[in-house]
Amino acid sequence: MTFPHRPVHTVLTLLLVWAWCSHAVADDKTRTNRRDGARMVLVPAGQFLMGSTPEDVGPQFTETGLPVDWKKYTDDEAPRHARSIDAFYMYRYEVTNSQYHKFTTATGHRTPPHWKGPKYLKGRADHPVVEVTWDDATAYCRWAGTSLPSEAQWEYAARGAAKKDAQGKLKPSPAFPWGNNWDRTLCNNSSYHFGSDLLSAKAWTKWYEGKQKVNYPLTTKVGSFPRSRSPFGIDDMAGNAWEWCLDYQLPYQTDTLPTKSTLRSRRGGSWANVALHLRSADRQGAPAGNLNLYTGFRCVMPADKPRTSGPVDVQQAGDRFVNFVLKEIKNATKRLPGITRAANRAADRIVHLDGNLLSAGDQSFSLEPVWRAGGIAFSRQYTPEGSAAGFKKLDSPEDKVPYYRTKGFVEHFTVKKATANDVVLLGFENETEELKHAIPLARELLTAKALVIFFGSAKAAARLQKDVGPNRNLMTITHTVPDGGVLSVKGWPKKICSGRSIANRLYLWAFEAELIGAFLRRDRMPGILLSVTYESPQIFNQPLLNKYKFVPAFNITPVQEGKLGRTYLGHIDQIVGRILDGQRHKFRKAASWLAEAARKKRTSYALLIHGLDPENLPGDPGLFKVFSEGNAYYPQLDKLIQPDDVALFVGYNWYPRRLARTVDKGKARQILCFTLVDQAPPNPALYGEVGELYHPTSFDQLPQGDNRIYIDLRFAQYNAVLKVPGFPVPALETSSFAEDVVYWHLVADTVELLGKKK
Numbered sequence: 001m002t003f004p005h006r007p008v009h010t011v012l013t014l015l016l017v018w019a020w021c022s023h024a025v026a027d028d029k030t031r032t033n034r035r036d037g038a039r040m041v042l043v044p045a046g047q048f049l050m051g052s053t054p055e056d057v058g059p060q061f062t063e064t065g066l067p068v069d070w071k072k073y074t075d076d077e078a079p080r081h082a083r084s085i086d087a088f089y090m091y092r093y094e095v096t097n098s099q100y101h102k103f104t105t106a107t108g109h110r111t112p113p114h115w116k117g118p119k120y121l122k123g124r125a126d127h128p129v130v131e132v133t134w135d136d137a138t139a140y141c142r143w144a145g146t147s148l149p150s151e152a153q154w155e156y157a158a159r160g161a162a163k164k165d166a167q168g169k170l171k172p173s174p175a176f177p178w179g180n181n182w183d184r185t186l187c188n189n190s191s192y193h194f195g196s197d198l199l200s201a202k203a204w205t206k207w208y209e210g211k212q213k214v215n216y217p218l219t220t221k222v223g224s225f226p227r228s229r230s231p232f233g234i235d236d237m238a239g240n241a242w243e244w245c246l247d248y249q250l251p252y253q254t255d256t257l258p259t260k261s262t263l264r265s266r267r268g269g270s271w272a273n274v275a276l277h278l279r280s281a282d283r284q285g286a287p288a289g290n291l292n293l294y295t296g297f298r299c300v301m302p303a304d305k306p307r308t309s310g311p312v313d314v315q316q317a318g319d320r321f322v323n324f325v326l327k328e329i330k331n332a333t334k335r336l337p338g339i340t341r342a343a344n345r346a347a348d349r350i351v352h353l354d355g356n357l358l359s360a361g362d363q364s365f366s367l368e369p370v371w372r373a374g375g376i377a378f379s380r381q382y383t384p385e386g387s388a389a390g391f392k393k394l395d396s397p398e399d400k401v402p403y404y405r406t407k408g409f410v411e412h413f414t415v416k417k418a419t420a421n422d423v424v425l426l427g428f429e430n431e432t433e434e435l436k437h438a439i440p441l442a443r444e445l446l447t448a449k450a451l452v453i454f455f456g457s458a459k460a461a462a463r464l465q466k467d468v469g470p471n472r473n474l475m476t477i478t479h480t481v482p483d484g485g486v487l488s489v490k491g492w493p494k495k496i497c498s499g500r501s502i503a504n505r506l507y508l509w510a511f512e513a514e515l516i517g518a519f520l521r522r523d524r525m526p527g528i529l530l531s532v533t534y535e536s537p538q539i540f541n542q543p544l545l546n547k548y549k550f551v552p553a554f555n556i557t558p559v560q561e562g563k564l565g566r567t568y569l570g571h572i573d574q575i576v577g578r579i580l581d582g583q584r585h586k587f588r589k590a591a592s593w594l595a596e597a598a599r600k601k602r603t604s605y606a607l608l609i610h611g612l613d614p615e616n617l618p619g620d621p622g623l624f625k626v627f628s629e630g631n632a633y634y635p636q637l638d639k640l641i642q643p644d645d646v647a648l649f650v651g652y653n654w655y656p657r658r659l660a661r662t663v664d665k666g667k668a669r670q671i672l673c674f675t676l677v678d679q680a681p682p683n684p685a686l687y688g689e690v691g692e693l694y695h696p697t698s699f700d701q702l703p704q705g706d707n708r709i710y711i712d713l714r715f716a717q718y719n720a721v722l723k724v725p726g727f728p729v730p731a732l733e734t735s736s737f738a739e740d741v742v743y744w745h746l747v748a749d750t751v752e753l754l755g756k757k758k
Contacts, residue, residue: 031089033301035144036099040089042303043153043232046161049172050152051080051252052281060175064182064275065199077281081253082170083704085156086582087303090149093222093235094128094243094298095140097121103140110136114217114293127219128241128296134264134288137244137297146299148246150700151283153300154267158238158280160231175279177230177237186228187239188220188271189278198274208272217293218271238278241296242266242286247701249285255657255703257684257694263287270294304582309573312580317489317752318587318745321497322576324486325741328503329573331479332510336565339507340514342453342475344561346423347518349451350549355421357515358382358450360441362433364613365455368505369425369512370413372733373531374720376512378549380415382424384444420449427455427508429501430617431483434460439467446471453511455504457481477511479503485619487748491755497744498619505736506572513568513722513732517559520724525554528731531718533653533685533693557725564722568732571721575734576741578714590648590671590709591749597646597669598623598754604646605637607659608743621751624648641666648746650739653677653717654693655702669707673742675735677717713738 031040057074097120104111104118111118112131120129132140141147149157159173174180184191190204191197193212198204212218223235230237248258249265263285269277272294277284286295311323332339349355359366360382369379418424424445428434434456442464445452454461454476461476468474481503485495519526526549580587597604606614606624613628614620627636637659641647647663649656651674663670677695684692695717696702699710715721715738720730 030092031301033091033144033146033299036095036102038095038099038144038299039092040301041092041233043085043088043090043157043234044161045085045087046156047082047084047170048156048159048162049080049170050083050155050281052077052172052279053080054078056080056172056175056281059180060182060279063175063180065197066274066276067200070276073276074282076249076251076283079252080172081704083152083156083700085152086585088149088153089301089303090153090157090232090234091146091298091300092233094241094296095137096126096222097129098125100129100132100140103143107139107143109139109143113291124219126221127217128222128236130217130219130241130270130293130296131291132244132296133291134244134286140297141299144299146301148244148297149300150698151245151247151249151265151267152700154237154243154245155280157232157234158230158268173280175281176228177234177280178228182275184275187225187236187278188218189239189269190272190274192239193218193271204274220271237268237280239269239273240271241268242270242273242284242294243268244295244297246698249283250701253703255655255660255694257692258680260683261287266295302582306581307577309577312577315584316588316591317487317748318591319580320487321744321748322580322741324497324499325502325506325576325737326573328479328481328499328506329569329576332506333566333569335477335479335507336510336514336562336569339477339511339565340518340561342477343511343514343518345475346451346453346515347522347524349421349423351519351522351524353421355419355423355451356380356415358415358418358422358424359426360424360445361427362430362437364429364501365427365504365508368508368733368736371529372736373529373533373718374722374729374731374733375529376515377527377529380413382416382418382445383414384416384441418445418448418450422448422450424450424452425455425508425511426452427504429498429504431460431500432616432618438464442468442474446473449473451475453477455507455511457483457500459483477507479507483618489748489751489755492621492751494621496619496621496751497748498614498617501617502737502740502744505740506569509572509732510565510569513564514562516722516724516731517561517564519550520556521558521561523556523558524550525556525724525727527551528720528724528727528729530729531653531720533695533718551727555726559725564724568722571716572734572737575715575721575738579712579738579741579745583711586709586711587745587749590711590746591753593646593669593671593709594623594648594746594750595753597644598750600644602644602646603640603642604648605641606743607637607647607649607651607656608739609649609651614743621747623747623750638662641668643667644669646671648743649673650713650743652735653719654695657694658691660703660708664705664707667707671709671711671746673711673713673739675713675715675717675738679717711742713742 029042114131158177162170162173165171178186184197194207228238229235245265245267247265249263250256265285312319357379359369366381369375370381442452452474458478458480461478481499485497486499487497488495594604604624606626608628615626645668648671653675676697680695715734719733719735721734722732723730
């Protein structure tokens, strides 16, 4: 028999492309994946008890006759814990040899070694594919527009939703897909092939080494055991082939970090296993690169049909803010010719005069191009005396300050004077700061004969031009977004949600896209910053920051005007438009928590790592006590959080372990918003006092509880999104758009609930 290697994990979650890969059939309870022809079954949302207790396992061993000392192999099924599962589609059958052959033929991916060539063994087209690694399985999923199931999804699909007892508590679901009674004839397993139950390692080994070995693998045609079908109508969830899952195999309900040696989870047992491993709660991990004749996989897809284009359906107030942003993305696309003209002038000055690229304005705007992943590495922040810009001082101990906030970094990236060779990007996310500082800053910069590119509303640009007069060194990139809030909500006295802050940033990054294109047309490739959350980013970033503006010996491929801007804005459209897909219920629940906290005079904390500072920003209704930027909030929150308070974390691409523990300790609620990654770095990055970063690929592998909501921000996994031909690092940031949309969506939803009660 196969004895379990005990767990631990690495990470991968797929951005799912639906437009071409699936279509609904009948009443939407089944679908067919167009790419591989697989039939999918809807697994409805529900709850169940995941894992097992010794009290669960005891009767199972009595039922199966397994040796008592094998109970030690069930230890990793504890603690049993309640899980809530969102609806999803799962392949009714394991991926077959014929489906895998389509994939290898289409992509050139390697075939399983036992095929001994490009084609599977004769007569086994409809058998599950085996002898595939976890990486092979995930490559198939990318091709098919699917993902591997999380362990929680897999176990729920196998066992079914839990029933409740008289007190309303969840009862354990059956041990096997068909029920609690063991029957070796109900699925493809070693005892089925032997003819009676194998109840010792010695008996199993004797069978396994028998004459049938020449016919391995002893898989059967998928769906051959209909009596073992799961409560949701899914076949072969016990036996036939082990099935890779998405997760690392980590202990339940912990925030343990995976390591290089952490195993990937597998579920369901195979043709070579005894009853122990055919129980639906059983876990047996394996190295991601493991190849064996027992292991295959099946795929899942989200149940919600994703938004592909156009506005989102308006069901709650925050949806209107999403549509505002989507409309502004369209407007920015229409204005690309003017943005490109400004980019060409800027590129000429920087290339031919060796000028600097500076940013000025208030803190939020002027920091954007300087320290965002995917930004141009030689950008600097212009901070003359009296400027509204500059890095805030952190409360962290000196040795815990993140690299990008150290004294040396800040000094390197700030400039006190501009010259006639420089290009300065001037803008404000806060209109109050703009009224104070825009005109004095512009005058100062134009006196120095710098090229000033102003980002803001047409009204603000007209005010600036009227004051400084005609000047060839002043260019404007404008929008028509009004000052203050952009949404009216019934029952609330003022408009809410700042639109200009996100609009100014949108036009700024569209300009940066076109500036990169302008550099390429001038035979230059600027250095692009790698995310500080990636493993050892300084090794890549340091030469770009300190040695050169443009990458030496780079084979330049020129791009057409407008191309990079359109591509980038298209990415932002997809990121913003997909945030609600499958998560609307989470936004509703989160808003209800925040509204309840406001009514009960509890404190809601907004922990905003990306730099938006909504306090005193016109359009913010003041629902939160805000800690904006970096890791300054951790020590503060530990002393402040009280029972029934709410902590809203709007972060980056990592799980805030310390924060989550602090909130749990304070018996408060937490709304944790960050993006899931496709692939974690081989070694976690170190980030200030946060320490080692944990980049999950699914929320299912994180601790669960009634006081937690997880929301996926869905931006590019290490922030930058735009691929420049031949360059190893993508350019241009995406995180702040997702972060701002989620923040303002929750603000609008909460205000809507509070307005209804007035």
